[in-house]
Amino acid sequence: xxxxxxxxxxxxxxxxxxxxxxxxxxxxxxxxxxxxxxxxxxxxxxxxxxxxxxxxxxxxxxxxxxxxxxxxxxxxxxxxxxxxxxxxxxxxxxxxxxxxxxxxxxxxxxxxxxxxxxxxxxxxxxxxxxxxxxxxxxxxxxxxxxxxxxxxxxxxxxxxxxxxxxxxxxxxxxxxxxxxxxxxxxxxxxxxxxxxxxxxxxxxxxxxxxxxxxxxxxxxxxxxxxxxxxxxxxxxxxxxxxxxxxxxxxxxxxxxxxxxxxxxxxxxxxxxxxxxxxxxxxxxxxxxxxxxxxxxxxxxxxxxxxxxxxxxxxxxxxxxxxxxxxxxxxxxxxxxxxxxxxxxxxxxxxxxxxxxxxxxxxxxxxxxxxxxxxxxxxxxxxxxxxxxxxxxxxxxxxxxxxxxxxxxxxxxxxxxxxxxxxxxxxxxxxxxxxxxxxxxxxxxxxxxxxxxxxxxxxxxxxxxxxxxxxxxxxxxxxxxxxxxxxxxxxxxxxxxxxxxxxxxxxxxxxxxxxxxxxxxxxxxxxxxxxxxxxxxxxxxxxxxxxxxxxxxxxxxxxxxxxxxxxxxxxxxxxxxxxxxxxxxxxxxxxxxxxxx
Amino acid sequence: xxxxxxxxxxxxxxxxxxxxxxxxxxxxxxxxxxxxxxxxxxxxxxxxxxxxxxxxxxxxxxxxxxxxxxxxxxxxxxxxxxxxxxxxxxxxxxxxxxxxxxxxxxxxxxxxxxxxxxxxxxxxxxxxxxxxxxxxxxxxxxxxxxxxxxxxxxxxxxxxxxxxxxxxxxxxxxx
Numbered sequence: 119x120x121x122x123x124x125x126x127x128x129x130x131x132x133x134x135x136x137x138x139x140x141x142x143x144x145x146x147x148x149x150x151x152x153x154x155x156x157x158x159x160x161x162x163x164x165x166x167x168x169x170x171x172x173x174x175x176x177x178x179x180x181x182x183x184x185x186x187x188x189x190x191x192x193x194x195x196x197x198x199x200x201x202x203x204x205x206x207x208x209x210x211x212x213x214x215x216x217x218x219x220x221x222x223x224x225x226x227x228x229x230x231x232x233x234x235x236x237x238x239x240x241x242x243x244x245x246x247x248x249x250x251x252x253x254x255x256x257x258x259x260x261x262x263x264x265x266x267x268x269x270x271x272x273x274x275x276x277x278x279x280x281x282x283x284x285x286x287x288x289x290x291x292x293x294x295x296x297x298x299x300x301x302x303x304x305x306x307x308x309x310x311x312x313x314x315x316x317x318x319x320x321x322x323x324x325x326x327x328x329x330x331x332x333x334x335x336x337x338x339x340x341x342x343x344x345x346x347x348x349x350x351x352x353x354x355x356x357x358x359x360x361x362x363x364x365x366x367x368x369x370x371x372x373x374x375x376x377x378x379x380x381x382x383x384x385x386x387x388x389x390x391x392x393x394x395x396x397x398x399x400x401x402x403x404x405x406x407x408x409x410x411x412x413x414x415x416x417x418x419x420x421x422x423x424x425x426x427x428x429x430x431x432x433x434x435x436x437x438x439x440x441x442x443x444x445x446x447x448x449x450x451x452x453x454x455x456x457x458x459x460x461x462x463x464x465x466x467x468x469x470x471x472x473x474x475x476x477x478x479x480x481x482x483x484x485x486x487x488x489x490x491x492x493x494x495x496x497x498x499x500x501x502x503x504x505x506x507x508x509x510x511x512x513x514x515x516x517x518x519x520x521x522x523x524x525x526x527x528x529x530x531x532x533x534x535x536x537x538x539x540x541x542x543x544x545x546x547x548x549x550x551x552x553x554x555x556x557x558x559x560x561x562x563x564x565x566x567x568x569x570x571x572x573x574x575x576x577x578x579x580x581x582x583x584x585x586x587x588x589x590x591x592x593x594x595x596x597x598x599x600x601x602x603x604x605x606x607x608x609x610x611x612x613x614x615x616x617x618x619x620x621x622x623x624x625x626x627x628x629x630x631x632x633x634x635x636x637x638x639x640x641x642x643x644x645x646x647x648x649x650x651x652x653x654x655x656x657x658x659x660x661x662x663x664x665x666x667x668x669x670x671x672x673x674x675x676x677x678x679x680x681x682x683x684x685x686x687x688x689x690x691x692x693x694x695x696x697x698x699x700x701x702x703x704x705x706x707x708x709x710x711x712x713x714x
Numbered sequence: 715x716x717x718x719x720x721x722x723x724x725x726x727x728x729x730x731x732x733x734x735x736x737x738x739x740x741x742x743x744x745x746x747x748x749x750x751x752x753x754x755x756x757x758x759x760x761x762x763x764x765x766x767x768x769x770x771x772x773x774x775x776x777x778x779x780x781x782x783x784x785x786x787x788x789x790x791x792x793x794x795x796x797x798x799x800x801x802x803x804x805x806x807x808x809x810x811x812x813x814x815x816x817x818x819x820x821x822x823x824x825x826x827x828x829x830x831x832x833x834x835x836x837x838x839x840x841x842x843x844x845x846x847x848x849x850x851x852x853x854x855x856x857x858x859x860x861x862x863x864x865x866x867x868x869x870x871x872x873x874x875x876x877x878x879x880x881x882x883x884x885x886x887x888x889x
Contacts, residue, residue: 254744255751259795262739279795313736314795439789442782 132304137266138163138297141230142171144273147306150201151175152192152567154185158205159245160232163297165203177567177596180588182209184560186216186287187586190225191561194547195522196568197350199226199281206232207245210291211252215554217287218256222551223373224348226285228276229257235295236264249291258286264293266301274309283316284437285348316436320453320461328408328432328449329465335406336477337484338366341389341418344373344550345411345436347543349455353377354543356459357410363466364473367485369397371412373550376540386485387494390418391686392532395493395695396485398684401426402692403484409433411455414445415551416713424691434458493684493697494536502677503653505530505605509537512575512603515660520572521545524561526582527553529611529682534577556585559602563589566598573601573664580606580633580673587639593669594644601663602640602671607678608633615681620688620711640671648672688713728757728778729804730811730881731788732889736796737763737771744794745773754779754787758813758856758878770798774881776856801889803881810884814877815859820847821870829869836862847872 135143141164145153154177157165168176179185182204189200200220204213210231220227234243250262259279261272272290280288332338340361346353354377361368361384368378369389378385387394389401398420401407407429412418414433419425425445433440433447434455441450451458496506523538524547525531531548540546547565549557562576576583583604593600605611613628640647646666650659656674663670683698689710735741742761749756757776764772777787784802791800803809817838819829822845829848833840838852847870852862856879863874883889 250740251743254740254747311795313798437793439786439793441789443786443789446782 132302135303136300137269138167140269140303142167148277153201153203154188155203158209160206160294179592182212183215184586184589186213187557187560188564189227191547191564192568193225195544195565202229207247210249219552219554220287221256224285226280227287228280229289231291233291233293236293253289257289260289262291266296266299270304271309274306275311318454320451320458324451325461326465333471337404337481338406339400339404340368341409342374343371343412345455346377353456375546376543379541380539388535395491396488398692399488404429407431413440420686421691505533505676508674511656513538522565522574524558524576526558526578527555528579530579530605532682555582559586560589562600563592566600575601578604580604581610590643599667600669604673605676607676636673645669651675723781729784731775732801733773733791734798735771737769760878774879776879808884809881811879811881813856813879814853816875817850818873819866819870820872825869832865
């Protein structure tokens with residue numbers, strides 16, 4: 119009976135329309151409201167259908183890379199997939215950086231690319247490229263749709279694959295003739311992929327074992343990552359509950375910031391290369407590591423052979439290929455973070471487990487001695503704006519608002535991660551895995567589209583921000599009051615820092631001898647340009663930046679020599695951190711220099 | 715429990731893996747690109763559609779690496795959206811591995827007679843014969859084919875074509 123109903127529904131759901139109309143219809147049926155894109159010859163039929171469609175907001179970017187990063191910002195801040203529409207050839211190749219970025223950081227994107235007509239494929243036609251070939255290694259999956267009757271199905275599968283399991287970007291490449299052809303449209307309800315079935319529910323026995331290990335732990339630590347954010351807001355709530363029950367300390371990767379409130383006492387700060395002294399030492403000395411949705415990235419682990427040598431490691435991940443990839447774990451649990459933590463809490467309560475209070479108290483005492491190092495300290499200045507000071511002021515003056523922060527990549531990104539205290543998930547958008555300079559400005563455009571009334575700040579450096587600067591024009595066009603907060607030290611700061619530490623202070627091509635006048639540049643784009651040279655000018659500038667209801671670029675001229683500490687040098691272990699110019703720390707080895 | 719415990723070993727092992735995939739455009743590039751992109755080895759790779767109605771292809775890969783690398787290769791292959799199943803025949807599964815080769819040997823006199831005699835011992839059969847050459851067809855485990863080729867080398871070996879490994883499990887069950 120159900121099957122008959124389903125068949126009747128299927129028959130009723132079939133409608134005839136052009137491929138271009140199908141694309142628009144499928145987007146609407148998938149609940150899409152925003153598209154980030156750039157038109158061109160091979161997507162004109164879709165743009166024509168879009169012209170006549172209602173209920174879809176298209177954001178015209180200035181470069182396809184910007185479209186993808188904007189869609190990433192949109193996705194990361196809403197939990198919904200980001201949608202991109204670009205043309206063939208250069209449209210598709212310009213999207214590749216964003217696709218790779220989204221793949222590394224598990225951001226759900228559906229990227230639609232136009233393609234030359236099917237009869238021209240393989241002839242080196244104008245604006246032809248092998249889009250599926252080029253994007254195969256930088257997407258979760260991709261398709262070239264040669265048959266208009268497969269288009270609707272492919273569109274729905276694309277959304278299913280992008281958003282479920284470990285999320286990621288997908289590409290649907292649609293030749294122009296397929297966009298013109300007429301075929302049958304199917305709704306999303308009856309489309310299911312033939313093979314793709316991500317496993318979400320954890321193995322119960324493994325969860326029980328994990329809970330037993332947690333109850334026995336004497337020096338435990340939660341090591342959390344972007345998987346908690348991707349799993350949805352409930353996961354962040356469950357993490358809080360898990361910490362309420364156990365009293366265990368929590369650290370997080372760059373991607374996981376905000377999943378656990380930075381204002382809580384159990385928060386150790388971020389771990390890894392520029393993590394806090396307490397977070398890294400807790401990772402090194404723990405006897406039980408509970409990794410939730412993180413992937414033991416090299417920026418987090420330091421030297422693998424010295425990584426947390428004495429701990430039992432539990433690893434919860436939705437992607438089985440992450441288990442034992444770089445670090446061997448004792449208890450891998452394949453499953454969604456929300457469902458796994460729900461089961462952990464259930465079994466913890468059902469087993470009437472109690473944490474080892476005495477041991478935990480000693481562990482916290484040890485952690486407090488590490489905290490007392492105050493590893494994020496810096497030397498203040500009355501004459502120069504210290505970047506740490508600038509970010510502390512930015513945080514203080516924005517913390518009571520609904521604030522979303524995006525970043526570019528480099529020193530400013532690490533300072534922001536160290537100093538901004540996030541209490542909510544989805545408020546922090548940064549390029550973690552790929553480390554894409556130029557991510558933050560377009561990402562801010564995407565975030566502001568999704569949250570028109572929120573305060574959206576791109577914390578950038580003067581080098582990164584110039585990589586996608588043209589998206590200021592997009593912000594002006596859509597009246598998006600994004601705030602571009604540039605920590606301007608005239609250097610590619612992180613490159614300069616490494617050259618200072620590893621290459622004898624030979625600053626090979628890391629200084630920008632010519633920089634634009636950012637204030638005039640902002641004004642030329644139709645934004646508001648602000649500048650601060652001295653610490654006493656900072657607060658007024660930040661307040662003006664916040665209060666102006668237009669896009670603002672704030673050029674904050676900081677101490678050009680400041681380095682980002684603490685730091686685990688390349689090839690060193692968690693307990694071999696360099697602290698801020700207080701001591702010299704261990705020398706970086708020759709092997710360490712080989713690492714990036 | 716999802717048991718992925720691997721033994722710590724630096725010993726490079728050769729493993730034969732079978733991947734059952736959807737036979738869609740680009741599927742071979744997807745699998746081959748995954749392996750090369752992550753820096754793994756492919757010693758041989760065999761692919762053909764095996765079920766036209768289900769549109770599935772069977773890809774058999776001979777690869778080498780430490781146990782940890784082999785585990786990663788399997789996990790990465792399983793992660794592909796097109797993958798139905800991955801089986802490692804070198805692990806606990808008991809599989810049959812066979813390969814076919816065409817081996818061309820040129821020569822006259824005693825060497826020619828010896829080549830034919832050896833071929834007979836290996837159950838390789840001549841599929842092309844001239845007065846100065848044979849092309850033998852031989853089927854067997856990759857090791858058997860290696861041995862046969864080594865024996866043919868001093869007897870006038872001219873050319874070799876190998877198909878790569880096909881593998882199937884023993885007993886009544888499917889993979």
